[in-house]
Amino acid sequence: MNINMTLIGQSIAFGVFVWFCLKYVWPPILNALEERRTKIADGLAAAEAGQRAKAQAQVRIEQEVSGAKEQAREIIANAQRRAGEIVDEAKADARVESARIIEAAQAEIDQQTHQAREVLRGEVVNLALAGAEQVLGREVDAAAHAKALESLASRL
Amino acid sequence: MAAQTSTEYIQHHLQNLALGVHPENGFGFAQSAAEAREMGFWAIHVDTMLWSVGLGALFLWIFRKAALKATSGVPTPFLNFVETVIEFVDQNVRGTFTAKNDLVAPIALTLFVWILLMNTMDLVPVDWIPHLAYVLGVPYMKVVPTTDPNATFGLSLSIFALTIYYSIKVKGAKGFFGELAFQPFPKFLFPVNLFLEGISLISKPVSLALRLFGNLYAGEMIFILIALLYSGGLFWGLAGGALQWGWAVFHLLIVTLQAFIFMILTIVYLDMAHSHH
Numbered sequence: 001m002n003i004n005m006t007l008i009g010q011s012i013a014f015g016v017f018v019w020f021c022l023k024y025v026w027p028p029i030l031n032a033l034e035e036r037r038t039k040i041a042d043g044l045a046a047a048e049a050g051q052r053a054k055a056q057a058q059v060r061i062e063q064e065v066s067g068a069k070e071q072a073r074e075i076i077a078n079a080q081r082r083a084g085e086i087v088d089e090a091k092a093d094a095r096v097e098s099a100r101i102i103e104a105a106q107a108e109i110d111q112q113t114h115q116a117r118e119v120l121r122g123e124v125v126n127l128a129l130a131g132a133e134q135v136l137g138r139e140v141d142a143a144a145h146a147k148a149l150e151s152l153a154s155r156l
Numbered sequence: 157m158a159a160q161t162s163t164e165y166i167q168h169h170l171q172n173l174a175l176g177v178h179p180e181n182g183f184g185f186a187q188s189a190a191e192a193r194e195m196g197f198w199a200i201h202v203d204t205m206l207w208s209v210g211l212g213a214l215f216l217w218i219f220r221k222a223a224l225k226a227t228s229g230v231p232t233p234f235l236n237f238v239e240t241v242i243e244f245v246d247q248n249v250r251g252t253f254t255a256k257n258d259l260v261a262p263i264a265l266t267l268f269v270w271i272l273l274m275n276t277m278d279l280v281p282v283d284w285i286p287h288l289a290y291v292l293g294v295p296y297m298k299v300v301p302t303t304d305p306n307a308t309f310g311l312s313l314s315i316f317a318l319t320i321y322y323s324i325k326v327k328g329a330k331g332f333f334g335e336l337a338f339q340p341f342p343k344f345l346f347p348v349n350l351f352l353e354g355i356s357l358i359s360k361p362v363s364l365a366l367r368l369f370g371n372l373y374a375g376e377m378i379f380i381l382i383a384l385l386y387s388g389g390l391f392w393g394l395a396g397g398a399l400q401w402g403w404a405v406f407h408l409l410i411v412t413l414q415a416f417i418f419m420i421l422t423i424v425y426l427d428m429a430h431s432h433h
Contacts, residue, residue, distance in 0.1 A: 002195075002196075002197075002199070003305065003306060003309070004174070004176070004196070004197050004198065004306065005176075005198055005199060006172075006201040006205060006306035006310070007306045007310045009310070010204070010208060010301075010306060010309075010310025010311065011310045011311075011314045013205070013310075014270075014310060014311055017216060017266045017270060018263050018266045021216065021219070022262040024223060025219040025220055025222075025223045026262045028224070029222060029223050029238065029239065029242050030242065030261075031226070032227055032228055033239060036227075036228040036229070038228075039228050039229075
């Protein structure tokens with residue numbers, strides 16, 4: 001346990017080690033640590049920003065979806081109303097058409113009745129003339145009794 | 157090694173391998189404690205130097221490897237480990253050292269890891285390496301450099317020189333002298349002040365070196381005493397085994413704590429050198 005040159009040797013060794021550490025060990029590792037710290041901080045910030053963007057997108061998606069739903073509902077309502085209208089229109093048309101058909105039929109009936117009556121009238125005149133000829137035993141001048149015949153026929 | 161007394165065994169374990177010029181035997185290794193003493197100051201403890209420089213190189217090799225691999229990306233487990241050590245030292249320096257000096261952190265790192273490695277050699281069973289050396293023809297081999305006061309004083313005096321250098325650099329020669337001479341008492345009592353402050357100045361490197369040396373020396377001494385039990389038969393041998401294990405566990409604490417204390421006090425002393433009172 002003597003104090004000797006080892007003291008100096010040890011000091012020199014210490015100095016060399018510190019110098020090496022200062023030059024080649026400490027800065028690169030500390031720089032890497034600092035860089036990683038920044039990188040992690042950036043990453044966390046980016047993640048947070050992403051989260052926020054996602055939340056915003058979610059809100060927008062919800063808005064869009066509800067808008068689309070609203071629109072769809074509107075379209076369906078419109079279509080239903082239109083369908084109702086079409087049915088109503090068709091009903092009205094049908095009613096008009098049927099009325100028209102009935103009217104036409106009626107008119108035809110009337111016309112036919114009228115024709116039949118006209119024919120009947122002529123027949124009645126002839127029959128009346130024939131009946132009167134038979135009763136009188138002579139020929140009756142139709143032209144002379146036209147007025148009477150006509151009133152007779154019109155009574156039919 | 158055969159037929160040794162306990163005293164010889166212990167003395168053999170406490171003797172460094174000294175290389176120097178002996179007044180009678182000339183240049184060579186000292187073959188006894190007396191020869192080593194006779195070599196005087198111009199001898200060198202080869203074992204202390206070899207183990208300390210070897211362990212220092214191991215420290216720098218490991219950390220340099222980590223420095224080359226250091227990335228800002230995902231660290232490997234090895235890198236993680238080195239970074240943990242670096243951050244531990246960095247936090248201590250940031251917490252204790254208030255001035256700005258890029259040299260302090262590498263000094264603290266070097267001291268902490270180097271002293272830790274040197275202290276850890278204490279946990280190697282005391283006879284393994286010395287006996288191997290003895291078989292190979294090397295008379296002495298002390299494997300724990302921090303149990304050699306040369307090593308601890310070498311460190312503490314280097315730090316002492318640094319504190320003086322920075323004291324003068326930061327405060328100027330006048331400021332530094334003023335701190336020594338003009339406080340804590342009024343100026344006209346400057347001899348008393350100089351005496352008091354001189355003692356506190358000198359006591360720093362002395363206590364720094366002796367604390368580390370004393371703790372490790374005592375620890376090693378206990379390991380040696382426990383090792384003596386192995387020659388006392390089966391019962392004492394088993395007891396020695398248990399004791400050695402127990403002491404090693406306890407010593408782990410001392411090994412780490414002393415390295416940490418040395419580092420922290422160095423930072424504190426350097427901080428004091430940079431700050432004005």
